[in-house]
Amino acid sequence: MVLSAGQPWCVAGPPLEEHLASNTLWPEIIKLYGHGSDLFALAARSDGAVLASACKAQIVPQAAIWLWDTTTWQPLGKPLEAHALTVTQLAFSPDGQHLLSASRDRTFALWARQSNPPPGEPLYELLGKTKAHQRIIWTISWSPDGGYFATGSRDGTVKLWELPPTGAPSKPLQTISAFGKGASVTALAFAPAAL
Numbered sequence: 001m002v003l004s005a006g007q008p009w010c011v012a013g014p015p016l017e018e019h020l021a022s023n024t025l026w027p028e029i030i031k032l033y034g035h036g037s038d039l040f041a042l043a044a045r046s047d048g049a050v051l052a053s054a055c056k057a058q059i060v061p062q063a064a065i066w067l068w069d070t071t072t073w074q075p076l077g078k079p080l081e082a083h084a085l086t087v088t089q090l091a092f093s094p095d096g097q098h099l100l101s102a103s104r105d106r107t108f109a110l111w112a113r114q115s116n117p118p119p120g121e122p123l124y125e126l127l128g129k130t131k132a133h134q135r136i137i138w139t140i141s142w143s144p145d146g147g148y149f150a151t152g153s154r155d156g157t158v159k160l161w162e163l164p165p166t167g168a169p170s171k172p173l174q175t176i177s178a179f180g181k182g183a184s185v186t187a188l189a190f191a192p193a194a195l
Contacts, residue, residue, distance in 0.1 A: 030073045034066050043090035043099075050076065050123070052099060054087035063087055065101055067123050077122040082109035082129050088138055093146040098163065099124050100149055102137035108151055110168040128168025132159060141188040148173075152185030 035055035043052045051070055057063035064079035065087060085104035092099050099111040111124035133153035142149045152158045156179045159172035179185065 032066075032068060032073060034075060034079070036062055041087050041090045041101075043092055044070075045092045045096045046094060047096055050092075050096075052090045052092070052101075054090060054101070057083070057086045060084055063103065063105075065090065065099075077117060077120055080109075080111060080122055080124060080126070082111075082126050083107065088136065089140050091140050091142055091149070093142050093149075093163075094144060095146050098127075098146070100140050100142070102140045102151060104136045106133050106135065106137060106153075107131050108137060108140060108168075110163075127166070130168050130170055132161075132172070133157060135184075138184065138186045139188045141190055143190045144192055148190075150188050150190070152188045154184040156180070156183040156185060158185055158188065 032053065035053065037055040037057065039053055040056050041054040044050070045052075049070055051068040052065055053068065054065045055062065060081055060083070063083040063085060064081050066079050067076040068074070069076050080101075083101065083103035083105050087101050087103050089102045090099065097113045099113075101109045101111070103109075107129050109129045110127045112127050114121075114123060114125050117123055132151050133155050135154035137151050137153050139152040140149060147163050148160060149163065150158055150160050157175055157177040159176075160174040161169045161172050163169075
């Protein structure tokens with residue numbers, strides 16, 4: 001509820017969808033339906049052709065990742081399933097050939113783009129899933145060349161991983177945990193070029 005500035009006793013409800021769509025800086029263009037709860041993570045492939053989305057989840061079907069064609073806004077194949085809880089972040093590799101997902105279930109999943117999936121089948125296939133941290137994984141980031149990625153967690157560690165030729169990595173190349181007791185890593189980014 002909002003009190004009107006001009007009339008101190010006038011109470012109005014929140015703005016309706018029609019008002020927001022026509023009177024905001026970024027009007028709504030399209031609605032995507034498919035998830036059973038509030039969206040929690042989004043990522044766009046570098047060519048802009050695919051959008052990945054995930055919502056809050058308590059069970060595997062809710063934790064599915066949906067891929068959307070950005071020209072038709074239709075789902076691309078079946079949703080991707082690998083996690084048991086909310087997917088906290090999604091990231092496409094710079095070349096768009098891989099998708100990385102991180103979850104509250106303390107795992108990350110690595111997906112590879114299929115060249116010609118059969119109709120209705122997922123555009124990306126699961127290469128593997130790795131239990132990477134002792135607590136929730138909040139953030140992931142790809143290196144500019146796509147050969148490495150990092151994960152950051154509520155356990156206060158950042159882990160660096162190398163993209164393997166097949167499957168998902170099982171051991172990090174390096175673990176950094178110098179953030180202090182109780183620290184949580186909530187954001188990561190690689191420098192765009194060598195320093």
